[in-house]
Amino acid sequence: MTDSSQPHDPSSFTPASPAERALEQAESAFGAHLAITPRERASLLRQVARRLGADKTEINEAELLHALCQVRRRSWASGMMNRAHRNGDVWVRKADVLLAAERISDPLIDENGQNAVLESVLEERWRDMADTPLRVLDDMRADFADVGTFLSGTQIERLSHSIARAFGGVDLGFEDEMILEEERRAREQQDIRAKAEARRARELQKIRDWEATLVGFEKVPALLHCSRREALRWIAENRIPVAKRDMQPDGLEIFHFDPAELKKCRPLLNSWRRGTGQKESDGYDDSPQARKGNAAIARVAALDRFAAHFRTARALKRRITLVTGPTNSGKSHTALEALAQAESGLALAPLRLLAHEFREAMLSRGVPASLTTGEERIIDPTARHLAATVEMCPFSNPVDVAIIDEAQMLSDPDRGAAWTAAIMGVPARHVFILGAADCIPLVKRIAELCNDPVDEIHLERKSPLRPAGTLALTDLRAGDALIAFSRRDVLDLRAELMAHNRRVAVIYGALSPEVRRAEAARFNRGEADILIATDAIGMGLNLSIRRVVFSTLRKYDGRQTRNLVSQEVKQIGGRAGRFGKHEEGLVCVLEGAGRPSFIRQMLDAPPEPTLELRPLVQPDADIVQAVAQEMGSDSLYGVLTRIKRAVLRPDDPNYRLADMEQALEIAAALEGVDGLDLSTRWTYAMCPINTRDNGIPRLVEWAALHARGQRIFPPGTGRLPAAATAGREELERAEKRHRRLVTWRWLAMRFPENYPELIVAERNAAILDEWIEQVLRTQSRMRESSRRHQGRRTGPPPGRQENHGRPKGARGKKNYKKAK
Numbered sequence: 001m002t003d004s005s006q007p008h009d010p011s012s013f014t015p016a017s018p019a020e021r022a023l024e025q026a027e028s029a030f031g032a033h034l035a036i037t038p039r040e041r042a043s044l045l046r047q048v049a050r051r052l053g054a055d056k057t058e059i060n061e062a063e064l065l066h067a068l069c070q071v072r073r074r075s076w077a078s079g080m081m082n083r084a085h086r087n088g089d090v091w092v093r094k095a096d097v098l099l100a101a102e103r104i105s106d107p108l109i110d111e112n113g114q115n116a117v118l119e120s121v122l123e124e125r126w127r128d129m130a131d132t133p134l135r136v137l138d139d140m141r142a143d144f145a146d147v148g149t150f151l152s153g154t155q156i157e158r159l160s161h162s163i164a165r166a167f168g169g170v171d172l173g174f175e176d177e178m179i180l181e182e183e184r185r186a187r188e189q190q191d192i193r194a195k196a197e198a199r200r201a202r203e204l205q206k207i208r209d210w211e212a213t214l215v216g217f218e219k220v221p222a223l224l225h226c227s228r229r230e231a232l233r234w235i236a237e238n239r240i241p242v243a244k245r246d247m248q249p250d251g252l253e254i255f256h257f258d259p260a261e262l263k264k265c266r267p268l269l270n271s272w273r274r275g276t277g278q279k280e281s282d283g284y285d286d287s288p289q290a291r292k293g294n295a296a297i298a299r300v301a302a303l304d305r306f307a308a309h310f311r312t313a314r315a316l317k318r319r320i321t322l323v324t325g326p327t328n329s330g331k332s333h334t335a336l337e338a339l340a341q342a343e344s345g346l347a348l349a350p351l352r353l354l355a356h357e358f359r360e361a362m363l364s365r366g367v368p369a370s371l372t373t374g375e376e377r378i379i380d381p382t383a384r385h386l387a388a389t390v391e392m393c394p395f396s397n398p399v400d401v402a403i404i405d406e407a408q409m410l411s412d413p414d415r416g417a418a419w420t421a422a423i424m425g426v427p428a429r430h431v432f433i434l435g436a437a438d439c440i441p442l443v444k445r446i447a448e449l450c451n452d453p454v455d456e457i458h459l460e461r462k463s464p465l466r467p468a469g470t471l472a473l474t475d476l477r478a479g480d481a482l483i484a485f486s487r488r489d490v491l492d493l494r495a496e497l498m499a500h501n502r503r504v505a506v507i508y509g510a511l512s513p514e515v516r517r518a519e520a521a522r523f524n525r526g527e528a529d530i531l532i533a534t535d536a537i538g539m540g541l542n543l544s545i546r547r548v549v550f551s552t553l554r555k556y557d558g559r560q561t562r563n564l565v566s567q568e569v570k571q572i573g574g575r576a577g578r579f580g581k582h583e584e585g586l587v588c589v590l591e592g593a594g595r596p597s598f599i600r601q602m603l604d605a606p607p608e609p610t611l612e613l614r615p616l617v618q619p620d621a622d623i624v625q626a627v628a629q630e631m632g633s634d635s636l637y638g639v640l641t642r643i644k645r646a647v648l649r650p651d652d653p654n655y656r657l658a659d660m661e662q663a664l665e666i667a668a669a670l671e672g673v674d675g676l677d678l679s680t681r682w683t684y685a686m687c688p689i690n691t692r693d694n695g696i697p698r699l700v701e702w703a704a705l706h707a708r709g710q711r712i713f714p715p716g717t718g719r720l721p722a723a724a725t726a727g728r729e730e731l732e733r734a735e736k737r738h739r740r741l742v743t744w745r746w747l748a749m750r751f752p753e754n755y756p757e758l759i760v761a762e763r764n765a766a767i768l769d770e771w772i773e774q775v776l777r778t779q780s781r782m783r784e785s786s787r788r789h790q791g792r793r794t795g796p797p798p799g800r801q802e803n804h805g806r807p808k809g810a811r812g813k814k815n816y817k818k819a820k
Contacts, residue, residue: 196672325459327574402428407435
């Protein structure tokens with residue numbers, strides 16, 4: 001035999017290589033039965049060559065068997081995965097078959113033997129995941145549901161067999177228990193869905209029956225005993241309640257009226273004619289039938305008098321100081337100083353991470369402070385200051401000073417109502433409201449509705465910010481932040497830069513606050529050259545960024561893909577040029593991503609005019625309860641549907657009803673769960689979930705257990721592979737498990753008896769945080785080690801030459817195009 005890799009002189013005889021001689025000798029001695037194929041021989045020669053040294057010319061039987069196992073592992077892993085797919089064993093992962101193949105020591109192992117090794121790997125995985133087989137099954141079902149995979153009865157049975165064997169086998173009855181539990185769960189879920197559908201249909205029929213009683217404008221004069229002109233005037237003055245409005249294709253709006261509500265207006269007609277609003281007789285119909293009308297429900301909810309709900313705040317003589325300015329203008333410094341000097345105070349932040357930063361800022365000033373977020377409490381009984389997320393604003397305990405940060409969130413369709421409630425309801429004598437200049441009109445309008453005086457402070461940026469043209473990917477340098485708008489794009493850019501041996505940190509929305517903070521710290525310490533982030537860096541996180549580079553100038557906002565608006569470019573681009581670290585901030589566009597002139601236009605643009613000055617509002621638990629009593633209903637879906645249709649007119653001059661679609665969707669699904677009161681249902685409807693991760697079905701399943709008085713234990717971490725070998729699939733799975741824990745912890749803070757073991761949940765969240773950060777950190781470090789090794793052989797890595805512009809020469813141009 002000859003080694004084809006060696007140079008060959010046709011005029012001379014080339015003897016066999018040492019590896020070939022060693023392999024031939026080993027085969028003749030003890031390898032005749034191994035059936036080595038020609039295709040395997042080349043790989044086997046490489047394995048043998050690695051085992052030979054300067055003084056070693058032979059390999060023994062154990063070495064030959066091990067070398068052949070190394071050669072056959074890939075085909076074993078492929079075969080095991082193919083069989084798992086054919087059998088429908090969707091719980092078998094690539095990491096499982098690779099580990100099983102690694103453990104095989106018999107090169108002649110058959111399929112049954114391979115399956116046995118794979119089963120032992122799976123059993124270890126099940127034992128690592130949780131303490132009981134039922135919890136393992138719950139975690140596996142949750143993982144599958146996150147990606148839209150639901151197991152059949154046969155699959156559940158096979159999975160149950162595997163999990164049961166890991167915990168002692170069939171003799172202990174685990175299999176039967178799990179299969180029966182799964183069958184019961186499936187029946188219950190089917191029953192819940194059927195009940196929910198029937199009850200939703202019944203509630204909608206009630207609304208349709210009521211709408212069928214409505215009349216058009218032509219009948220109003222006769223029902224009120226007034227003239228047509230009077231009816232038109234009173235409708236324009238909002239005296240006659242419009243029950244329903246239909247917009248026609250041509251833009252014409254058709255009004256419908258409730259005869260019962262019109263009847264209640266009759267005693268008021270004479271006072272309306274005189275220009276007053278007093279009723280003159282006792283003929284006001286307050287019967288239960290009449291009270292079910294939309295106008296009566298609207299009066300109970302009183303969302304058109306939203307500011308009056310916050311009685312403690314209205315009882316105080318409040319003063320508002322509105323501090324506006326761009327990013328890096330020091331808005332929070334003055335407010336924090338006033339807060340620290342006050343005897344009592346409150347700091348409200350948009351994110352849990354920022355609430356922590358507010359608390360740390362107070363502690364650093366020697367002021368004891370507690371913390372309250374949706375999923376976390378740190379209570380200092382001696383503290384008179386509190387840091388909290390905006391949704392957790394306490395409305396009943398007066399304080400001297402309050403800070404409400406990021407007030408431009410007032411316009412956010414999903415969370416804007418929380419800022420409206422906080423600004424209107426925070427019970428503080430002096431309220432500092434911080435935000436971009438875009439928020440000024442809305443804050444002033446809210447202050448007007450609350451009858452609070454407003455002082456304005458506008459701050460300028462401490463270091464200049466300017467556009468800086470276009471950059472290629474290979475032009476990125478240490479201190480740059482590359483901006484994308486999806487997790488996938490962030491990880492794609494990360495992989496591309498790491499392939500160029502760049503050290504990378506990442507920040508995106510799916511990461512927990514703890515991981516985001518750790519990644520920011522790595523970047524700030526110089527342990528990562530480049531930060532790749534979504535607009536999650538727009539709020540919070542002190543980042544030492546010199547240049548912000550947009551990889552795209554368009555984003556999907558949950559509804560459509562659109563161009564970035566000026567406030568987004570300013571908020572994100574403004575993270576560049578941190579004061580005290582860089583003399584100026586630069587904002588660039590990645591080559592091919594768009595026109596640099598767009599960045600200049602957005603940075604120079606004045607604040608966008610606020611066309612809608614009505615703040616967003618949404619009902620709270622008290623309003624929901626009041627409307628339910630008025631309707632005589634215990635259906636949360638029915639109550640929210642009526643609130644959406646009736647409580648706040650679309651043309652209300654002061655307020656807009658916030659988007660309630662997710663709350664309605666959860667309420668509709670909960671209709672099939674018996675045994676939960678209205679208040680509990682409302683709490684579940686407010687729970688933070690991700691609807692793309694099977695959030696609503698999981699929430700309903702937990703609620704059903706809650707209704708039966710059963711305990712819901714915290715989700716597990718699953719088996720976490722070595723950080724260095726984890727791929728995107730494992731990373732995404734860990735992120736989804738962390739989100740499940742966020743939801744579980746939020747519910748545990750409100751229903752501790754039904755959601756026990758909070759300490760276990762916090763431990764699991766910490767384990768996932770640490771693992772995710774280790775994946776991001778370790779893989780970047782591995783690239784750094786590879787870069788140093790290459791640097792010793794080939795010189796400086798890409799992007800680190802003295803000339804930071806476009807690479808020179810033919811090879812440089814080729815690499816430059818590839819990087820693009």
